Amino acid sequence: MPEFDLDAVLRAGEKLADETEVLVLTFEDLSLEQREMAVAAVSEHAGTSVYIRTVSGGRIGVSATSDPTRWEDCLAAAVSSAKLAEPVEGWKGLPGPAVLPAGDDPFDPNLSIDPDTASSLLARMNEGASVHPEARVVTAGVSLSKGSSTLANSHGVWYERNMTGISLGLDAIADGSTGYEYASSPFLSRIDPEKMGEKTAFWATASRNGVAVSTGRRDVVLSEHVVDSLILELFTEAVNGRNVLTGKSVFAGKLGETVADSSVSIADVPMDPKGNSMRRFDTEGTPASRCGILENGVLSSFLYDCKTAAQADTVSTGHALRGGNGATYISPHCLRVSGNVRDVTQEPCLFVREVIGAHTANPLTGEFSVEVANAFLMEGGEFVQPVKKAMIAGNVFEMLQQIDGVSAETRVFDGAVVPKMRIPSMQVIG
Amino acid sequence: MDPIRYYDIRYVRGTSTTITVENGDVESAGSNFFGKALIRVLGEKGWGYYCASPFDPDDQTAKQEYIARAARSAKRADVPEEIADVPYGTPRNWACSASEQAAVPIEEKAGLLLKMEAGARLPEICSTSARYSEQYQDVWFEDCNGYAANSSVCRTLFTISAVAARSGNMQMNYEQEAVVGPLNLSAYLGYGEMCAKRAVDLLDASAVSGGRMPAVLDPAIGGVFAHEAVGHASEGDAVRDGVSVLAGKLGTQVGSPLVTIIDDPSIHGYGYEPFDAEGVACGPTELIKNGIMHAYMHSRETLAAVGMETGDAGHARAEPGMQPLVRMSNTYIKEGDASYDEIISECKSGVLLIGSRGGQVDPGRGAFQFNAKYGYRIENGETTTMIRDVSLSGDILSVLHNIALCGSERKMSSGMCGKGQAVPVSDGAPHVYLTEAMVGGSGNA
Known part of the structure; x- marks a missing residue:
């Protein structure tokens, strides 16, 4: 052609x-x-x-x-x-x-x-x-x-x-x-x-012969997959400049306020060499640059394209991507999450490697209740027992204030480099 | 020339137009023009696919070149594949081309959408938005045996959403209608107010504390239950690959005798297909009949692999330019004879779940989850306080046995189903009473 x-x-x-x-x-x-x-x-x-x-x-x-x-x-x-x-x-x-x-x-x-x-x-x-x-x-x-x-x-x-x-x-x-x-x-x-x-x-093999767990509160460690598909997905919606402008974000009006544990920072680093989608410019030609979104627990920036930046009387942060009908939508390029790095599975916990139904979480309020998959009771960093069936429930935005450490090891997804996270006293339904 | 046992070409061309309004303004109005063909060749051992875009159906030289490319790809495959010889069937044609709808100026549609959205601006509502989309899609199918078919289908939908806020508490609601054929927005203007009232009501709703309890599903979430818990596990590819808990269950009792679940691409629902992505027109397939596993949904390939007596071909669907997969179309639980009052009264103490916010299944493990838009507690056989952010999960093989009553009135809802590719579907049910379900919510006991 x-x-x-x-x-x-x-x-x-x-x-x-x-x-x-x-x-x-x-x-x-x-x-x-x-x-x-x-x-x-x-x-x-x-x-x-x-x-x-x-x-x-x-x-x-x-x-x-x-x-x-x-x-x-x-x-x-x-x-x-x-x-x-x-x-x-x-x-x-x-x-x-x-x-x-x-x-x-x-x-x-x-x-x-x-x-x-x-x-x-x-x-x-x-x-x-x-x-x-x-x-x-x-x-x-x-x-x-x-x-x-x-x-x-x-x-x-x-x-x-x-x-x-x-x-x-x-x-x-x-x-x-x-x-x-x-x-x-x-x-x-x-x-x-x-x-x-x-x-x-x-x-597949380690998850066989799972045991039941009782309903109650437990410390939970979320895998990188779950942090990405549940926590970062909803966080990204809440810092999307368009949602902020149209009244669809719980973070609207909260710039400068503490919304997460002081150990937690989240930045978008488009040229991060470890990321999957290095970008020098976004899809409308704004040069890409590092954007600190959450700094030591304080909300420091929202993400904008040219249109929403004009409406918010600010400048584009270079986060325009392109949807099917040609319109721009706002999305991070490579989120980097930092926090109190520690061995998150050393103390007893329920480790959740995957969840079924992450997309059914409430994007506005952060509420979710999802089925776990490949979940294990862990102690001293070792898998002790697979869990047969359970749900975990909570609120993503409240969890940001409760994060009790992140892992040193990370996994790279298309829009983020993600650690595991330890969340104390989560609601587990068995 | 590389060996070709079979080939077909599916060319899809069309236009989709979307209007988005937010807080009283037209936010965007865009169109997408698409045209893609998938050329599919079955070689000696397996498939080769070539997606051509753009594609000129009259350019015979290019067509032959694409077939040759797909045949070259097929040579790399090494899994013996057969395709079942099935009748192509006769498409059931509904009036779906909606030329009168296309003739309505886009400004008029935007005006109606703004009017509907304006109806949602009630006290305590802080944000409103609405989206209208219409898609005109023409399909041309031909295969190496000289069979050819074409169709022209329009799909139209609107979504309206409202966010309510009070003292730092925010809640949202959305309503959607999606149809094949024309949809006159002026008949739905009241949806704005209805949507907003529900969002305001949710400000007073509480989160449910999770646990095992009886549950009643309304027709929308009952339909998602049919889709997630039974439909996906009845897809011929999952059965063939041994990753469905319903594989090997034909003729056995898998649920309560009250349960009959059907998938039917021929009915006038959002999942309507005159003929599937392999050119085959089919009618209803009874997946579960009176609690007994009765049939699986198949493509020609999975029918040949699993067995000719194990279900119906005609369930292969595909996005433009993508390979056919076994998919649902319009899936529903058949009506029973219980009244709504009887169902709530029989439940005694539990939850009523209303509306769907989506779901997911792992058919191999037999675990599913779905989330309701809202619901009510049931106490002493009556609905009481409103609940929000409530979900339900379960094991396919045990939950089907827990269905104790099915209502007498069924309603269908429309949406999209993802399985690597997104296709339009509808699902529905009457009210359904489950004697026990695992209910999820973040409220404290």
Whole structure:
């Protein structure tokens, strides 16, 4: 397919709007799906997505397409969408060209998008899982991708970013007990397929023959997965500038107030070399920079894109990402959590490796009650007994004030580098 | 040329338009134009897929090239696969193209949405928002045997939400309607006020203290129970892979004789598909019939793998450009004969759960969880105080036996189901009485 002509969109947009912006994402990916310990399917995909925004009189119009041949329809839709939108109060315009921070893209030049690379990763996961032969690997998958994005606007911004991605997933079962692991990274050297396979099979086998626990209060240690999917997910919603502006955040009006234990800090560090999504600029061209959100328990910043920053009479923090219809949404790039580092499983606790239903937590109030999976009673850092069935319940925002230590070891997810957390006296329903 | 035992092409083209309003203003109104084709080839041992975007259905040279690429990929596969030979069936066509809806100017729809949202601005409401979305999707399917089918379906939905605040206490509520075919917003303007009143009511609700107790599920959350606890575990891929607690249970009693659960892609619900992602049109599949495991939902591939007598093909669904997976469509618990008053009275002491905030299941372990929007305590056979943030979890195989009464009136609710890909579904139930359930909440006993 011929290369997409961004200039053509900007030239056409010049006649129709005050400002025009086009973001083009091209990608190719290859996936292998494993069943019965062999490759069952191979998928290839290549494509281009185009996101167009126009601004006239502070009214922002958006549109997107996965079919670049329809960019003119897309531009026309953005222009008519702008007519319908309310003018953004205090709109200061799309960003102009700026000096971007130094640093690398999340791109591995050694990654080749080929079936042999993917097959080898699958085989290495299987090898890792074979350490626990009582577990049966059910399915596994490997996906390799490579792509680039170009952002251009009518103020002269023209930024490019290259990305690679490796995603691995594996699930196993042993006597009705299940285990699951997932990992992704832009860099091959950071993927450890053997360990993933071993851990998956371990969760399935070690969780068998669980015991019941009684209803009551217990100290709980949440795994990195649970901290990410439950605590950071709701925290991110509460510091989202749009939610703050529209009255959908419990943190609205609380900048400068203590909202967490004084040992806890959370910052977004877009260029963190340990992260998965290093970014020098966000999807509307604002240079990315470190943003301290929670400093020693005190709420110090919310996250904004250009539109919400204008409405809040502040500046964008560079947190615009792009949704399916072309509109921006606000999201962190690489959250770093710091706290009182200690051996969180040394003292007796209920360790919860996974929960079922994290997404059913109340994003406004922080209330949740979820089923645990791969949970264990632990003492002295050792697994003592798997727990068969239990729920944990609480309030994420209250838990931020009760965090009793974080682990030194962390796991890297797409938007965060996350430790385990110890929460004293949580409600456990057995 | 690489060996090709079968191929098909599913091309999906369409437009989706979304309007979002917040606190009285149009926040955004955007459109997405999409067009993707999945070319699927069954080689000697397994599948190869190629997703082409953009795709020109008239470009025969490109089509042959894509088929060859998918065939090359299939050569890498090494798991013996068969596809069941099933009749394609006759699609049940509802009037879903909604051309009259497309003709209504977007400004008019935005105006109605603003009007609905304005109705939510009651005292103690600090934030309101609403979203309207319409999607027009045309599907062209063809396979190597010369079979071809096409469909044109419109899906429309709106969501309204309100946040209430009083003395530092905040609560939210949302209401949603989603249909196939046209949806006239002017018929739903009262939803704004209804949504806001519930959010204000929640300010006085308390958290329930968790534990094992009897529970009554309303039709919305009863539908999620059918979907999460039974539907996912009845999907042919989970059964084939041995990661469903319902695998191997055909013909055995898995629940109370009062329980009949059906999945039906042909009914006029949000999960309607004239034909599935393999071109197969199917009607109702009775998953559980009078408490006995009766049939699984299948694709042609899982039907061949699990056995021709184990259920129905026609349940393969896919996002544009993605591979078909076995999925639910419109899933429901069949009505019984109990009245609502009888159910509450029989429960005596427990909780009534109302509305769904979503759920999840681990079908291999048989554990599920779902969360209600709100509910009421049941004391002495009557509903009393309002409760919030209440969830329910359980083991599939034990909870199905705990169903003691099913109501006589069923209602369906619409939403999206995720399994790597998101597809529109509906689910429903009558009121259902469970003699024991694990209820979760953060209140202190």
